[in-house]
Amino acid sequence: xxxxxxxxxxxxxxxxxxxxxxxxxxxxxxxxxxxxxxxxxxxxxxxxxxxxxxxxxxxxxxxxxxxxxxxxxxxxxxxxxxxxxxxxxxxxxxxxxxxxxxxxxxxxxxxxxxxxxxxxxxxxxxxxxxxxxxxxxxxxxxxxxxxxxxxxxxxxxxxxxxxxxxxxxxxxxxxxxxxxxxxxxxxxxxxxxxxxxxxxxxxxxxxxxxxxxxxxxxxxxxxxxxxxxxxxxxxxxxxxxxxxxxxxxxxxxxxxxxxxxxxxxxxxxxxxxxxxxxxxxxxxxxxxxxxxxxxxxxxxxxxxxxxxxxxxxxxxxxxxxxxxxxxxxxxxxxxxxxxxxxxxxxxxxxxxxxxxxxxxxxxxxxxxxxxxxxxxxxxxxxxxxxxxxxxxxxxxxxxxxxxxxxxxxxxxxxxxxxxxxxxxxxxxxxxxxxxxxxxxxxxxxxxxxxxxxxxxxxxxxxxxxxxxxxxxxxxxxxxxxxxxxxxxxxxxxxxxxxxxxxxxxxxxxxxxxxxxxxxxxxxxxxxxxxxxxxxxxxxxxxxxxxxxxxxxxxxxxxxxxxxxxxxxxxxxxxxxxxxxxxxxxxxxxxxxxxxxxxxxxxxxxxxxxxxxxxxxxxxxxxxxxxxxxxxxxxxxxxxxxxxxxxxxxxxxxxxxxxxxxxxxxxxxxxxxxxxxxxxxxxxxxxxxxxxxxxxxxxxxxxxxxxxxxxxxxxxxxxxxxxxxxxxxxxxxxxxxxxxxxxxxxxxxxxxxxxx
DNA sequence: AGCACGCCGACT
DNA sequence: GTCGGCGTGCTC
Numbered sequence: 001x002x003x004x005x006x007x008x009x010x011x012x013x014x015x016x017x018x019x020x021x022x023x024x025x026x027x028x029x030x031x032x033x034x035x036x037x038x039x040x041x042x043x044x045x046x047x048x049x050x051x052x053x054x055x056x057x058x059x060x061x062x063x064x065x066x067x068x069x070x071x072x073x074x075x076x077x078x079x080x081x082x083x084x085x086x087x088x089x090x091x092x093x094x095x096x097x098x099x100x101x102x103x104x105x106x107x108x109x110x111x112x113x114x115x116x117x118x119x120x121x122x123x124x125x126x127x128x129x130x131x132x133x134x135x136x137x138x139x140x141x142x143x144x145x146x147x148x149x150x151x152x153x154x155x156x157x158x159x160x161x162x163x164x165x166x167x168x169x170x171x172x173x174x175x176x177x178x179x180x181x182x183x184x185x186x187x188x189x190x191x192x193x194x195x196x197x198x199x200x201x202x203x204x205x206x207x208x209x210x211x212x213x214x215x216x217x218x219x220x221x222x223x224x225x226x227x228x229x230x231x232x233x234x235x236x237x238x239x240x241x242x243x244x245x246x247x248x249x250x251x252x253x254x255x256x257x258x259x260x261x262x263x264x265x266x267x268x269x270x271x272x273x274x275x276x277x278x279x280x281x282x283x284x285x286x287x288x289x290x291x292x293x294x295x296x297x298x299x300x301x302x303x304x305x306x307x308x309x310x311x312x313x314x315x316x317x318x319x320x321x322x323x324x325x326x327x328x329x330x331x332x333x334x335x336x337x338x339x340x341x342x343x344x345x346x347x348x349x350x351x352x353x354x355x356x357x358x359x360x361x362x363x364x365x366x367x368x369x370x371x372x373x374x375x376x377x378x379x380x381x382x383x384x385x386x387x388x389x390x391x392x393x394x395x396x397x398x399x400x401x402x403x404x405x406x407x408x409x410x411x412x413x414x415x416x417x418x419x420x421x422x423x424x425x426x427x428x429x430x431x432x433x434x435x436x437x438x439x440x441x442x443x444x445x446x447x448x449x450x451x452x453x454x455x456x457x458x459x460x461x462x463x464x465x466x467x468x469x470x471x472x473x474x475x476x477x478x479x480x481x482x483x484x485x486x487x488x489x490x491x492x493x494x495x496x497x498x499x500x501x502x503x504x505x506x507x508x509x510x511x512x513x514x515x516x517x518x519x520x521x522x523x524x525x526x527x528x529x530x531x532x533x534x535x536x537x538x539x540x541x542x543x544x545x546x547x548x549x550x551x552x553x554x555x556x557x558x559x560x561x562x563x564x565x566x567x568x569x570x571x572x573x574x575x576x577x578x579x580x581x582x583x584x585x586x587x588x589x590x591x592x593x594x595x596x597x598x599x600x601x602x603x604x605x606x607x608x609x610x611x612x613x614x615x616x617x618x619x620x621x622x623x624x625x626x627x628x629x630x631x632x633x634x635x636x637x638x639x640x641x642x643x644x645x646x647x648x649x650x651x652x653x654x655x656x657x658x659x660x661x662x663x664x665x666x667x668x669x670x671x672x673x674x675x676x677x678x679x680x681x682x683x684x685x686x687x688x689x690x691x692x693x694x695x696x697x698x699x700x701x702x703x704x705x706x707x708x709x710x711x712x713x714x715x716x717x718x719x720x721x722x723x724x725x726x727x728x729x730x731x732x733x734x735x736x737x738x739x740x741x742x743x744x745x746x747x748x749x750x751x752x753x754x755x
Numbered sequence: 756a757g758c759a760c761g762c763c764g765a766c767t
Numbered sequence: 768g769t770c771g772g773c774g775t776g777c778t779c
Contacts, residue, residue, distance in 0.1 A: 022779080026756055032779040055778040056758060081779055114756090741775070 025114035047092030138174035145198030248401030250607030270339025300326030417625035425521035443576030455510030534562035
């Protein structure tokens with residue numbers, strides 16, 4: 001090629017081009033300007049995806065704003081602007097109110113715009129997949145298939161094919177293509193049958209369901225007065241924004257209240273969005289809704305494939321899906337005709353995203369409901385102190401359900417003071433005696449211990465050497481089953497040493513108690529009982545949790561040992577004894593929210609057990625038996641505890657009475673982290689006129705994690721406004737800091753926990 | 756976050 | 768003499 005290729009001259013006149021501000025998926029709190037010819041076949045609008053050249057690569061961004069060239073207040077020179085490669089959508093991906101929500105999140109969380117889009121949109125769309133609904137289809141048996149099966153034309157060996165045909169006869173309306181997996185049908189056999197024309201596939205839309213004359217299927221559940229009045233109260237607000245807290249004791253029938261309200265919403269041709277905690281989202285939740293309503297119900301959760309999520313998302317967007325059930329991120333499902341948002345177990349920590357862009361789905365849901373002009377219903381037996389504080393501020397209306405709906409027997413609580421008690425593998429004599437009694441009376445037993453693995457430490461009996469993770473500065477947890485050590489902070493693992501690496505003796509002893517060891521000693525103490533363990537290690541397999549739950553309900557398990565994951569969602573009617581093996585950690589924790597979490601755990605755990613004819617018992621083992629939280633929960637209930645805990649937060653000037661933000665920085669080099677946060681503090685100090693107090697910088701509770709040192713700088717205030725002002729004024733300068741480029745950092749609003 | 760440019764150590 | 772280490776800087 002000959003040299004001297006001229007750079008293409010763009011005719012930069014205001015008639016020909018407009019400027020499009022694009023949010024690009026990079027961790028920068030700014031948008032980038034691009035040019036677009038005015039005669040481009042698609043009119044650019046906020047919320048459309050565009051392909052753009054960015055640096056030396058190309059990226060997919062989202063249009064944030066469109067400006068005409070003549071009255072733009074650009075601070076960059078036009079020559080620097082590049083043209084958009086192409087617009088990927090012919091209409092905005094999300095509704096007006098979601099765009100407003102996006103802008104609110106940008107202001108409130110001070111997060112990079114690209115990151116917010118990444119949580120708002122399904123990954124398939126972020127990768128540039130077309131926003132097209134693929135038609136769903138159903139499989140049905142043909143007449144030929146029916147005859148062939150009856151006349152025994154099917155080879156004996158074709159077991160799977162026989163299964164398919166039988167299932168299709170059982171389901172005369174056919175089986176949806178995306179459900180065939182649930183029937184354990186291999187696709188190859190299905191294709192084989194289709195080739196013979198024994199089965200056929202028909203393409204349909206979910207709208208067929210929705211236009212059915214009877215949208216809600218009858219229910220024979222009798223409601224009590226409290227439930228009726230709760231439904232009445234909320235249904236008077238279906239046409240406007242109101243936030244409700246449905247504070248209902250366990251088994252007070254919250255779900256039935258949800259269902260009746262959803263029924264009204266569907267009758268108004270509107271959609272219901274239901275958020276559940278991570279674990280609660282089992283196939284049964286979906287089935288319960290499907291059994292009740294003859295409308296299209298879709299789910300949205302991390303267990304689904306990208307394509308499945310996109311399909312659910314698109315059905316929510318076009319209004320086909322009437323009920324959307326999902327975990328945290330489902331909050332951002334676009335709704336054509338929004339009717340209500342329900343957050344079940346609103347206190348649950350899974351509603352807070354703890355990776356990347358950190359937000360609280362509960363808080364954002366209230367803002368979204370406000371923008372959509374619909375009610376939002378937060379339900380819990382142990383509400384977050386944040387929500388209860390909002391009740392007293394008048395931001396949320398509280399509805400109480402105090403009666404047990406089904407005639408459940410009340411629980412008996414007992415605190416076992418461990419001080420000076422002889423212990424047998426973490427179990428007091430008192431507890432062992434109780435377990436024995438309950439087993440004799442044919443009751444099932446649930447034991448909670450929030451520590452998986454065999455023992456939290458493996459150490460040398462002779463020289464005291466203990467095995468610790470170099471990357472995190474914490475002890476490895478010993479896992480007996482496959483004889484390995486695992487760091488529960490960074491996940492790294494290694495083979496367990498049998499000889500002390502320091503003194504070469506062979507006296508390595510596990511110290512402390514985890515679920516694995518507890519299960520072992522239970523098996524030893526109760527050799528005749530069937531014992532099972534449920535934690536992250538035993539439920540790796542996808543259906544494992546489901547299998548455990550079914551076998552407990554079927555009475556095939558006598559004693560169930562598990563971590564907190566067992567506390568969520570499942571009710572076991574035959575369980576009569578629930579024990580919290582070690583409440584000490586929660587009561588002595590450095591986290592000021594620990595008592596709140598512990599109180600919620602006790603409340604939730606208690607909800608797992610009992611029914612009318614089998615009174616339940618809850619035992620709590622602790623060295624801190626005099627702790628006021630325990631007394632309040634046991635004698636006066638969660639509400640009473642919450643009241644005094646809220647008062648303590650006022651005294652201590654802690655959230656929700658005050659508000660927090662946090663700068664966190666991490667780097668393999670501790671000095672870099674310290675320099676950066678010192679610089680940040682200096683910049684923040686320039687605005688000492690604002691009523692924001694700075695605390696720190698200080699090391700995070702676990703300073704070292706995965707080879708990186710982590711420090712934090714807290715901002716505390718009683719005025720959210722001033723906090724936001726301060727961040728608005730300073731973040732620009734903080735981003736430009738030289739020390740900022742040497743660390744990974746972020747600012748977090750309303751931080752919880754340490755990680 | 757990517758990605759490239761750029762200036763110092765161990766290899767064919 | 769080169770390959771490549773990751774520090775620094777930029778992205779419309």
